Amino acid sequence: MHKRTDSLFKKSVLTTTVVTVVASAVNVPAVLAQDDEGFGLEEIIVTASKREKTLQDTPIAVNVTTSQDIEQAKIYELADLQTLVPTLRVNNNVFVSAQSFSIRGFASPTALGTEPSVGVFVDGVFRSRATGAISDLPKLERVEVLSGPQSTLFGKNASAGVISIVTAAPSYEPEGKVEVTLGNYDQRILKGSISAGVSDKVALSLSGGYNQRDGYTKALVAGAEDYDSKDRWNIRSQLLWEPNDHTRLRVIADYSKIDEICCASVDVVQGPLAPAIEFLGGAVLNESKAFPRKHTAAVPTRTKVVDGGISLHADLDFDGFSLTSISAYRINEVQNAGQIGDESLNTSFRIGDPGTDIKGLSQELRLTSTGDGPLDWIVGGFYFDEEASLEDGIRNGPDLRPFIDVLVGGNGDGTALVGLEGSLGLPAGSTFADGDVALYRIGQDNKDFSVFGNLDYNINESWTATLGLNYTKDKKEAFLTELQNDDLFASLGFLANGPLASLQFRPPVVEFPNVVESGKSEDSKTTYVLRLAYRLNDNMNFYVSKATGFKSSSWDLSNFSRPDINDAAALDAAGINSSNPKYGSRMSTPEYATVLEFGAKLFFRQVSLNLAVFQQTLQDFQVRSFDGVNLFQANAGETSVDGFEFDARYSPSDNWTFSLAGTYLDPIYDDFRNAPPGPGDDPSMPKDLSGTKPKNIPSTSLALGVVYNKSLENGTDFFIRADYQYESSVKLSDLDTRFERQIKNLGVSTGLFFNNNVSVQFWGRNLTDDENLVSIFGAPGQPGTISAYVNTPRTFGLSIAYEYK
Template identity: 50%
Template sequence: MHKINTTLFKRSLLASAVAGALNTPLVQAQEESFALEEILVTASKRERSLQDTPISVSVTSQLAIEQSKIIDIADLQVLVPSLRVTSFTRVGSAVYAIRGFGNGGSSAGTEPAVGVFIDGVFRSRSSSSIGDLPRVSRIEVLSGPQSTLFGKNASAGVVSVITTPPSQEFEAKIEATLGNYNQRIVKGYVSGAVTDKLSMSFSGGMNQRDGFTESLSPGLKDLNDKDRYNLRAQALFEPNDSVSLRVIADYSDLDEICCTVGAVVNGPTADAIKALGGDVISTDDQFGYTSVLNLDPTNTIEDKGISFHADIDFENFTLTSISAIRNNESGPDLGECDYTSLDICKGTSHREIETFSQELRLTSNTDNALSWMVGASYFNEDITGEAETIYGDDLRNYVLALTGGPFSPLPTLEAIAGIPGEAFTAGWIVGGMIEQNNEAYSVFGTFDYQLTDSLTATLGLNYTNDEKEVELIQTSNPDVFSALDLDVVAGGAFAPFKGLQFRPPQLSIPNAVEDGKTDDSDTTWLARLSWEMNDNFNFYATASTGFKSSSWDLSNFAHPNINDAAAIAAAGIATPNQQYGNRFSSPEYATVYEIGMKSRFDNGSLNIAIFDQSIEDFHARTFDGVNFISSNAGELASQGVEFDILYAPTADWTFTLAGTYLDPVYEDYRNAPPPIGQSGAIDRSGERPGGIHTLSMTGSVVYNLTFDNGIDGYIRAEYQYERSSDLSDSFPGLSRQVNTANASAGLNFNNGFGAQLWIRNLNDDEYYTGAFAGVAQSGTVNSFLNQPQTYGVTVSYTF
């Protein structure tokens, strides 16, 4: 176990002097005095004050979302320092991380460690949650495993989005935004009563923008544009004070050209590309936001669903039911492989996810010493997909140039092997299809017992059973060169060419050794003591565990574990030139010990959490320029402190500061993939992992304006800081540091009109969001870049 040391504890005591509730709105009480408005949250599945909720949770209010111009969940990290959202080659491949723990981005076979719930409905993959946010009431970010509160296990944390329900009173608003890069946003909503028991609301939005990365290739579009819209309809039926029935239907569509790639290092292969008349991304201006592709990388996502929510009050308890059916389709997409102007290779992909979920909860509503919540959940997901790697027109000439040009021994090798002129043929398609069914159920509950008027003990339990069945079939692979055993051909004389075997035949799943089935179950628990010292101070101490089921790497170039080599050979199912890797990861298990304080004062609030968190058999995934490599890290652990502060000296001024300090380490990670460019597994035990920041902070200043003619407004400035840290284990020394300032100002007129000026990345901050090895380009390191400065004006009218 990663122990909390004395230094960390001292830092925690110091940090407690600067902690509090982010984004708490202010209300004018009297002319010369004011009071902090109480924030209600449902993080514990009960509506409670944020300061009375003994959970490490960050709450972003509707007001903060509007003032900060938060468009989607990825923008939320500007306000929540413990949250990081990292996007890669596709819009829908984002990875969510809380306290540095996160995985499960674009891999179809890996569910995320951070669960995203929208109105209580689990969104199983990032592609179903990355669109523009609907009309939001608040967003709660819960740190650590939450299995005893949410039916679907989340080993690292939860992002819970709560939207605004329909109202009996008529409400309507329309809003339009114009910004740089030809940004155009139009959105609005209308809500009101149909009868005195039925209310409905309709909302929608359109978001379009030109790309901020200039394409230098003739005829191609600029990258990182926006082209998305969403629709949402709700009906709320309340026949009496005891029954509430709510139906939500939503649809969103995204069709964009993404994503920007910069060059950190251009390896020696760049000379071969230029010799063939191609071009590579320049390293002279790494944040020049230019592109030299030979095609437009398309990203399309269609997401839709309907959910039914019922809350029925009985004499001693409330019954809650949430049923949902969702469909998410990505593609067909066309993507770039090499990010050069040569046609070396490209890829296509298409994936569809269908889910059904059902959650039932009974929650006590009496004032007894014992209060409880028990529930059960069911989740069924079907994933189908196809992916292809297409060999480009320039691939063969590129390989010949790399291996000696007119003196390349490749034609000789082809002649010896009986495949003259057949290596790296343009138009070859290496394709495959996948299918995964995931069926999971859980029973869970929490029990709070008041030992005294101020001391409460809590016990939570969850039993989860999770079954998966996968199928992976390589539907086509004409690459006869990659099927050769170069250790045998010509007595191994051409073994050095093994690195050029781009796509060797793939062993399908299921097979005689890998049945493609997993059946995982685990009982997780939570134990907590919370003490309300007085009206100002609450303290709590928690121990909890979490669980995430097995995962599969279902890419069209994943190979069996090397440990299965003997069994595969014995079964006689090995493919020609059988390759090995690791396409299966066993379950991961989380454990967290945490102590926290929440406090509230007349003009501010203070919160702090000190934690020791670890995940055993953490699901790790890296890319070496040709293949994805999956593995289980024996144990990833982190000590840390989360804090936030709000100080409002008057009703006109609000200051917030929040931060997360992390001290991550691989307690055990033997047989880890080496850094790019090296070979052989290494032991990373005791090392600091890449991709996890050690310190991140956010702060804001808001000045509220009030004029005698009834006009009010605000001026807001905010700052995001992230200490320099390695981007990943694959590229030690390649770091990221964030120092980003944002600002906005707005006025609300007494006739319903409003206007807002906003600017994101005011100081033109530049940093990498991720990096990867250049595909088929040894020594090349490419990077993903943060968004440049954007600004605009928003006008609105509220009816």
């Protein structure tokens, strides 16, 4: 097992950093605390600990984005939030529905059978899939990003962290807002909200939005559509009922739709099949030209998402404790259809109907102490029941057979392929035919139950000890059924090791559950947090903690799902093996996280600093990769990251606020001897990546912000804001070191708020027009061709709003 040779040195550097910061804080800002000017930073209230506390009194590594930050920076969705929160990253995939979130560099593979390492909660309701969190954000109070395992407070285990979105509750006082935005790429946004009390005990609110934008990745093929467009809308209603001083009920219903063409996967390296594409009249993107904001796909990848749900939140106060109940039911339907890769020939495309259907029920009960005394406690239970199914398939296009004919030595008229079919004993024209389908039905039922508790013992006015426990039991029942497979060529087992094996795109799968594979997994684990917090004075708090997290088994619910090679003999004996057997892994075993952390929270009138130094280890980290032909799902034996993150703010006057947030990460695969093979490698032979750094995790990420506010004499309020995002250079692949990414992104916004309730705001994002590749992967069906997702170019817009309160 490989370990860092310089670990002791780096830990010493981190410790020295902490000591220096603390020493400086003790001696310098004490004067600022005595400053009796009227200006200064506002204390931020958070609920990361399931109690309303100031950010400085919360001994958890949490980054908070306030409603003012969101409004000024024009944060429309979680993907925009990463420009302000360095520890958070949103990762693209071929469909907008396949986005994933990472905290401190680690994220889950995006797949139907994989639960997230980063849990997303909206008003305490767990969103089990990224598709339930990618719509435009509703009217918010704040977004809290919690780093590290959070199972002892959120019930549902989240091994890497939590994104907690807190929306605005209905107001009894009448208020409303409507906003219209026009931007480049013909972007049109309409947002509105209204809220009022219908009695002294009941308040209602209604909000919604519409967002449409043309694509910024242009089509090279005549008649094809541009990629990376937006077309989405959402609506959200709330009822707040407070029948007495001890009872608060809140009903929230939401519904949203997305119909978008995203995300362009442009070719950045052309493989040996490019001449065949050009021979048949297809377009090939020359990677030596300018940055590839053009695509050659003939058929767009279109995603349609329907997401909605209803939840009931009940808060009841009793003598010495309060009861919180959150009951929720959610639906999520996704249709992904279109071209498989960036290909100007219509060779094959994904069938999007009926797509994915997810229904989930969740229930959380929580008791929280409210009395005086040395003990503060929280106990609760969480139940989650979800059914997910997907009907997924590939249909051959009219250009596939001519394309294959060229590859086997023909001129595209099918003659060579007919000869090959004859030599294999297949009827002429029976292979790679237009309209042939490979169709599958896959899914799983998931039941998850946990009990959790958190106990804070106030030893004295300065010291607090915390013990948190969570016991989780997770059950999954997965299945895969092949409904149709017309690929006769792929069913020929004797070609498996020959030169034509790469043309066997869809060999018959082994359905499960079967007599060898049960399709069931059952995992249970007790996780914990131990923490000691020290309050030096009203301005300075410190803590040290150890926390563990757990993520249950994940199933490969795709048409690439393959049995383990150790089951080959049993499958053969049972007579249920494929005629052309392929082996891999049906599932990844559970993932376990351990985090050691030291934190400092400092708050003065003009200066605040939150700092966390950590060592985070993931045992059996779940990984997933795709080389264009084969999909691999596995566990990395051990992955770890040493680092620190900080968030500092400084307000020298009532007009100016400066902020600087950042992370430093030093990740490594301590033990990864079963890594997926690289391009050109034998797909049956794993690689050993032990001792190497994981892809896509930058060592340094920074977010610098400057805000200037001014109230003019005529009653108009003015602000100008600049946000700069920086990421150090990072490799985009574990196995191909040719591609790196570095981010330098500038966002600016400025606005005027007139005394007639009208406001005008101009905003721009990525004004430097920074160009970088987001990620790379092997192009489907084109060995040697490498495709990439590209970042969003310069965008800007003008927003006009009317608001009354």
